[in-house]
Amino acid sequence: MTTPTSNESLLEITWTDPVTGRKGYVVIDTLVRGLASGGLRLREGCSLAEVRGLAQGMTRKEALVYDPADRYLPLGGGKGGIDIDPADPRATDVLRRFLAAVLPVVREQWNTGEDFGLRQETIDKVAADLGLASTVEAVFATLDDAPAARERLATAFADLVGGISLGDLVGGYGVAQAALVMAERQGIAPGGATAVVQGFGSIGGAAARYLAEAGVKVIAVADREGLIRDDRGLDVEALLAARDGLGVIARDALPEGVELGDRDAWLEVPCDLLVPAAMSYVIGPDDVDRVQARIVVEGANMPTLPEAEAALVARGIPVVPDFLANVMTNAWWWWVVFGDVAPTAESSYAKIRAVMRRLLTEVGDAADASGRTLRTCALELTARNSTALRERFGVTG
Incomplete structure (x- = not known):
């Protein structure tokens, strides 16, 4: 199956593992206030084109949920991927070498977390081995209440709902x-x-x-x-x-x-x-x-x-x-970090329900009225929010 091609990104990194020859990628599509957000996936066959498209999707996600009433200040879009089966016994070692190689980008710009084929506890352990307190240190560095934000995020992930972490x-x-x-x-x-x-x-x-x-x-x-x-x-x-x-x-x-x-x-x-x-x-x-x-x-x-x-x-x-x-997933991380929701399932789910209904109602009503697709109308909403973000913060990329 042919994957779609995409526009150029702000930054693209292709890494080759010196041990296995496996490829890894980081793409920064946009930066807002010098920051980007997006997960890291492990998948056999993962390609630069795939990661590029995912990074562009993160730019859209960040803009889509923008609400000036929130404390959460949206970020730009980024993504990472490694071409390896997550079940491969070498996967964690490859992940460790990859993160070590791109550590400056993680420290300064790219705030990442679990994605397809990678669990948060795995990336957290590898990050700790590399001297990172978390994989979102670039955001914490911008916060006046970083210690409280760290505590909120840790508390949220420790909240078990039916035996499964809220995160x-x-x-x-x-x-x-x-x-x-x-x-x-x-x-x-x-x-x-x-x-x-x-x-x-x-x-x-x-x-x-x-x-x-x-x-x-x-x-x-x-x-x-x-x-x-x-x-x-x-x-x-x-x-x-x-x-x-x-x-x-x-x-x-x-x-x-x-x-x-x-x-x-x-x-x-x-x-x-x-x-x-x-x-x-x-x-x-x-x-x-x-x-x-x-x-x-x-x-x-x-x-x-x-x-x-x-x-x-x-x-x-x-x-x-x-x-x-x-x-x-992405919005919730930042709502917790910025303090827009309490680190509980009740508060988190209430915010998710309200925002999802608001977004899908706005997009759905526009689609019904115009005969256009949900995607087209959602992209238009994203574009309007991106303009507002650009006017407020400036956007690179």
Whole structure:
């Protein structure tokens, strides 16, 4: 599958691991107040073009949630990626050498954290080995209350909700809220809705949890080992308990009556809500006719190629774009750091619900009124916010 090309970035780094020959990348798309934000992913086949697109997506995410009433001052967009399977026993050592090589950028500009294939506790441990108190030191250096901000962030990550760290849930909670608001706009009641989730890591697992909690019947999930399906509705909490650190569900823990299928069969399962929440570029033009959903909600970054999205929309299937649907992981970090939410699930979820409903209502109303796509209208909102940010702070890139 061909990945889309993109415009030039402010900074691009390509690194070659001297031990394994694996490639790593950092892309800074924009800087606001000299800072950028965006996670670091580990994925076999990760490319510079992919990381460039992800960095541009982070620029959009930061601008999208801008609210002058918040203490949170948005950052620019950046991203990192390493071309290695996260299950490779060499992955942590490669990660350590990569971060050591790009440490000046992490210290001064790029504020990063977990992403696809990389858990926060892993990157935190590696950062500590390299002498970093955190991977967001560049932001802490700008705060008058940095010690309190550090404490808020540590407290938030220590908050367990159903046995899972709040930090591993907020992104998927936001995706679930995007799906529920969009379903409401389409006249689909949660109690009668069905969902399929591709990917069962932090985003996919949490999205499945909170869709099920709202009454949606999650009938299929897909991880790297294949599809798990039960049209009667899966026990999401049991699946979460049987999940390993890479989001793979232990098959010997599955109840009787569950069907197993190929890892790409998730596209063909009839449902109301389809949530691709793992890899990029998983829905291409050749996949469009296989999609049997009423709404696609992009939990992953860049899961749908532009030609495929256009074809889905032409079929009457709206696509909630990634930089809107999955914006809450990034926003939540900074809301906690800047003090816009208390470091609790109750405060965090209330803010996420309110902001997601506001954003999707504004974007959805604009799309309904104009006949344009959700992505087009979300990009226009991002552009307006970017102009406001540029006027207030100046933006590089």
